[in-house]
Amino acid sequence: MNSTLSLVDFIVNDTSSLSEAMQKIDRNTHGIVFISDKNGLLIASLTDGDVRRYLLSGGEMNCSAITAANKNPKSTTSLKDAKNLFHKRDFVVIPIVDKKGKIVDLYTGDIKEQKQFRPQLNVPVVINAGGKGSRLYPLTKVLPKPLIPVGDLPIIELIMKSYLYNGCDDFHIIVNYKKELIKTYFKENETQYNICWYDELVPLGTGGGLSLLKNKVNDTFFFANCDVLLDSNYADILKFHKENRNVITMVCAYKNFNIPYGVVEIGKDGIIQEMKEKPLISYLTNTGIYVVEPSVLDDIKDNVPIGFPDIIEYERRIGRKTAVYPVRGNDWMDMGQFPELEKMRHQLLGE
Structure with missing residues (x-):
């Protein structure tokens, strides 16, 4: 070993x-x-x-x-x-x-x-890169979140390279905050990426910007927030989505949290029913990565701010199939806050 x-x-x-x-x-x-x-x-x-x-x-x-x-x-x-x-x-x-x-x-x-062969999926990738990244302020006062470096490359390029590795080279990027900096970076980049840009005129949240893609993306696509990396089997995720005929598949990560205290459950009159010393709580958390059917775009109102979880909830309410694909906690790297950004750097670079 x-x-x-x-x-x-x-x-x-x-x-x-x-x-x-x-x-x-x-x-x-x-x-x-x-x-x-x-x-x-x-x-x-x-x-x-x-x-x-x-x-x-x-x-x-x-x-x-x-x-x-x-x-x-x-x-x-x-x-x-x-x-x-x-x-x-x-x-x-x-x-x-x-x-x-x-x-x-x-x-x-x-x-x-x-090292296993990865199927070349040839699926469009939509990246929401329009947010202000307020949780990373004041860093994002200078740079838009997509251009914050993790090692030698900005986070958005690391995300794109992970999809390129899986045969996805058709990128659709929604931008707003400091969008010209993002576009300039790719214009001057030595690596040529196949990118279609979509400019938000007003902030549209994590889901509203997808309205700009109507009649532009007509196939099943990956949709990702611009602060997360996933080291998982994209082919299995896509297969699960299609075999189950989902309109949206949310990739969720297992997370475990040890409560550092003894937990007490009580009943009527304060009677102790159960005591647990430093219990382990497990849950599935939304990674901000999805597989989406293009028909969902037709249900999103033009230029109306909305979170993508609210879009999922709407699709679920009208009876369309939405589901979760679970992945390991370590397969998901999030840079949305400073402590998580440092974890990502350590996991990728050993810093």
């Missing part, structure tokens, strides 16, 4: 909750944990895909991890066999067990071997 990895980060016990398992999946960055019984013997595996399917079938994050797991995990008893098994199919980690079935090592393959 890679010397920087630890067995502890890949193993949970059979009493662990789904939330606890997801914390380790985020920590080890390989998208999988293995479940052991009280004797330390391997009994199941759990991937982020298993968790996603479980939640989409109605499961909850506070349930036991074993309920969502694969009860027939693959394993080997030698490094040689692990290498052979790893290359036969699309595995990310192979557990190596002793004669009793206890995990003693993990084979994660060579880094170069783990």
Whole structure:
């Protein structure tokens, strides 16, 4: 196993909750944990895909991890066999067990071997780059949020490169605040991007600017706020959207939060019903990344400010199908506030 990895980060016990398992999946960055019984013997595996399917079938994050797991995990008893098994199919980690079935090592393959081919999706990408970025003030007094650098590149270009990697090179960018600076940056950029610009005459919120795209985008498209990066499988997200015939698919990230206090639930007359010491709360949060059908554009009023969540709520109310595609918390990087911007820099650059 890679010397920087630890067995502890890949193993949970059979009493662990789904939330606890997801914390380790985020920590080890390989998208999988293995479940052991009280004797330390391997009994199941759990991937982020298993968790996603479980939640989409109605499961909850506070349930036991074993309920969502694969009860027939693959394993080997030698490094040689692990290498052979790893290359036969699309595995990310192979557990190596002793004669009793206890995990003693993990084979994660060579880094170069783990790079997977990504389908070229050729889907339009719409980026909302019109906001003032008030949470990053006073930095945004000088630069518009899309041009704030994360390393050598501004955030908007990092976003665009992530879509280019997935075969999406048709960009539609909605601008307003300091729009000429943004346009000038790309005009003078050595890399030529295929961009259509849409100028807001007044601020239209996170969703209203889409009204400018009517009759301009006629295919299913990705829609992203200009302060988030997603390191996930875009092809799977698009496949989920189309197979389920959604009009909007919201990409949401698992988040876990430890309350640093003991929590008490009470009933009538102050009777204590339950006490939890520093409980872990799990939830799904909107990443600001969506897959959208062009028919949604027809439902957006021209030049009327509106948030995109309000557009989703309208589509839901009139009976059109809207859904969530869950991703790991670490797959989502947000730069909307200074602490999150520093986290993004650290995650991307190790700064």
